[in-house]
Amino acid sequence: MLHYALKRLLSLIVSLAVASLVIFLVVEVAPGDPASFMLGVNAQPDTVAALRTELGLDQGKLARYLSWAAGMLSGDFGTSYTYRTPVAGMIADRLWVSLPLALYALTLSTLIAFPAGIYAAARRGQPGDMAVMGATQLGVAVPNFWFAMMLVLIFAINLRWFSAGGFPGWGAGLWAGLHALTLPAIALALPQAAILTRVMRSALLDILGEDFMRTARAKGLTRRQALWRHGVRNALIPVLTIIGLQFSFLLAGAIIIEQVFYLPGLGRLVFQAISSRDLIVVESVVMLLVFAVITVNFLVDLAYALVDPRLRSRS
Secondary structure, X not given: OHHHHHHHHHHHHHHHHHHHHHHHHHHHOOOOOHHHHHHOOOOOHHHHHHXXXXXXOOOOHHHHHHHHHHHHHOOOOOEOOOOOOXXXXXXXXXXXXHHHHHHHHHHHHHHHHHHHHHHHHHOOOXXXXXXXXXXXXXXXXXXXXXXXXXXXXXXHHHOOOOOOOOOOOHHHOHHHHHHHXXXXXXXXXXXXXXXXXXXXXXXXXXXXXXXXXXXXXXXXXXXXXXXXXXXXXXXXXXXXXXHHHHHHHHHHOOHHHHHHOOOOOHHHHHHHHHHOOOHHHHHHHHHHHHHHHHHHHHHHHHHHHHXXXXXXXXX
């Protein structure tokens, strides 16, 4: 297991190094000069040049990349061009909204999908299975921002159980923070739960047709007992893959939901940074999200090895 983990860790390090270079190059070739954008179209050339020097934009791309990469290794993401504050502090403030939101939504989607997928697989072809599959088809087809607007209309405007948007901060208390994130988390969780339910059902149906499941039934186990004792565990590998991908998506792709609910998360930060050509913020946030994606995949690989020991012997 240790050898397997070290190989995956080396792959993670190489992936991060390549990703940092790609992110830097892609952002740097985007049109527009941050200094000219900040000073406006009527700025004098010498003023623009002075600001470029102050921001470090007059250095070569290689020097800037090495400086940025070395700073990230020490936890220094640089200084925002627009706000003139450390990027690390800005990211930390927004991460305390986006990370709990992603975890909240992932928890909800998992709590919905696991029992729904198992229920549908255990009743294949029956009305209960068809009802679950119809609901998941609707969940996949309808975009999450529409769910978000419907939730606001029903629970915030009509019933007044929740606020329509904003975030009071964790200083107001855990309950206040979770209460503010509930509607956004539900809006994010429902489409993901639909996908995860279908994957769970499909994986279980594949497992139910395996020889070892028939052997378990032949030894006297009921269909339900065989499903819970042997089927669910062996169906976890594809499900873990989807859960890992969903967490990465929920952390990185919640920008629309954050706009709908006016949440001060990473999505809004990236949107604002792109609008103001704050390249250092864009690069740092995207790199952080890539790090999260690659790290989650690394943890999923380790979970694979724990669930299925055969994977360790193949590495």
